[in-house]
Amino acid sequence: MINNKQVLSEDWTVVFLGFLLIITALLGILIPTPSFAWESQIDLVEKVFSSNNLLKLAQVFAFTYVIAIFAARLLGKSIKATAQGFPIVFVLTSFALILAGNAFLKNWNIEAVIFSLTIGLLLSNFFTLPGWVTESLSTELFVKIGLILLGTSVIFGDILKAGSLGLIQALVVVVSVWYFAFWVSKKLGVDEEFAIMISSAVSICGVSAAIATAGAIKGDSKKLSYVISVVLITAIPMIIFLPFIANALGLSQAVTGAWLGGTIDTTGAVIASGTMVGEEALKISTIVKFSQNVLLGFAAFAISIYWTVTNNQSATAKEAKPTVSVIWERFPKFVLGFIAASLLFSFVVSSETIDTVKGGFKSLQGLWFALAFTSIGLETKFSDLFSKEGKKPLYAFLIAQLFNVFVTLAVAYVLFN
Structure with missing residues (x-):
């Protein structure tokens, strides 16, 4: 044709x-x-x-x-x-x-x-x-x-509204869990592309982080599907059991909310779990999760730079370092669009206008993501999705998630107890 x-x-x-x-x-x-x-x-x-x-x-x-x-x-x-x-x-x-x-x-x-x-x-x-x-x-x-549409919902002013404690926890958890997940993935023999997607999904905000990271590094759609499937499947038992564990440990609603918000990978799951505990837990879990969400743009930008530089070096090992022009050529420009949309809605568009259009943007954003995953399914075989890469990525994800549970609990206890 x-x-x-x-x-x-x-x-x-x-x-x-x-x-x-x-x-x-x-x-x-x-x-x-x-x-x-x-x-x-x-x-x-x-x-x-x-x-x-x-x-x-x-x-x-x-x-x-x-x-x-x-x-x-x-x-x-x-x-x-x-x-x-x-x-x-x-x-x-x-x-x-x-x-x-x-x-x-x-x-x-x-x-x-x-x-x-x-x-x-x-x-x-x-x-x-x-x-x-x-x-x-x-x-x-x-x-x-x-x-790009997701960028319209990442408002920099909301970082300040989230509170200093929520932002501190988000920074500590995201950085520590990301590096641990990456280290574990590499130790288990998971390839770097897969490892970066797993690390972002566990440490930042689950599905959105995995999608953004895959876009930033031009990742394999089959690997992205694998990671998202694991994220969503593991979120279900965490919604149910973490509130009961928190109650058994005698944690306050504030600590429980911070723990849930920093551990569970999707915003919807955080809200569902926080609701089971109480109003204060729901409020704090949402604040902490949103604090992690607003770091997505910064993370995508940093990952894009890292992948552009290292991927170029591996492709042309004889070069000492890639030039600025090569980095620019390989850099995923959509990340700049994501950041530009965030800046536009943070500092230029009025709050009244944002309230008017945000519902439509959120719905349309979800539609484009769903269209993408319908497309991934239509071009993927079951064997490609679950068997080709073996069990190592799953083990890496579960180990990193377990680390996330303990580290986030410790940080939440120190900051919110």
Whole structure:
């Protein structure tokens, strides 16, 4: 199939399209936010499948469809394949979002990306997909657009609101756990790319950190799927058992909240677990988790620099050190877009405007991530996802998470007792 001439690199395309979405919303053209939440069959029919909600979903589809085709044009990919394949990916992803919107599943913090990945895997492993479907998949593009939108929610002012204790704990835990996880991964023979993703997921904020790190180092999507699957699976028992352990140890709500916020890898799981303990625990766990979340941009930037330099040196071992121009050429530009979006919403956009657009951005960000994981599933075999890399990454993750549990408990006890 004949493709167009590439106009922009993928990273610059992502920055351009991400800010096109942001500017569109700031100009008052708000993106509809369809509801996927339901508890009973009646809710499913009257809320999710209501004519008004389906109209919103159709509007979101039209919006993302145009972006996907525009991206194909800029990247020199087949517009015909994208025009045919994207609607299928969107429908499958919408089905995943509806499944994840069930109240029972939300209580267990089973996120939409797991359903997206599972649906894609089932189709790719049990059916033969047409070539135009696989040709239309743009996993990295979808992930990176979602990350640009994620930058709009990282507000620097919130770091100060989080409080000094929460920020101190976040810094201590993130740095110590990241380096320990990386060290353990390397000791177990896990490759560096996998090790960096595992370290970020355990130490910072789970799914978002794994996705951001994979984007920063241009990581293998199969390894990213592996890490996220482990993050979400281990979060479930932690939601249930950590509050009971805290109660058995006689910890105060403040210490318990700080422990939960620094240990559990996803924000939704932290909120669910904190709610089981009490109001004060919920408040402090949210503050600590958010303090870790706001470090994501700094971490992605630092990891990008590290990977750009070391990856270049390994590729050209004869060179003493890469030049500035080489570093710039290899540096993932979407990270700059993420930081620019954060700075824009931290210091330029008014709080009133942020309140108006943040719901739409959060919904759209989640949609792009889900589209990416549907795409990953559609191009992945079960053997690639779970068997190829063996059990070493799983062992590395679990050991690092156990270290995280003890270190965070100690720091939380010192700071919040």
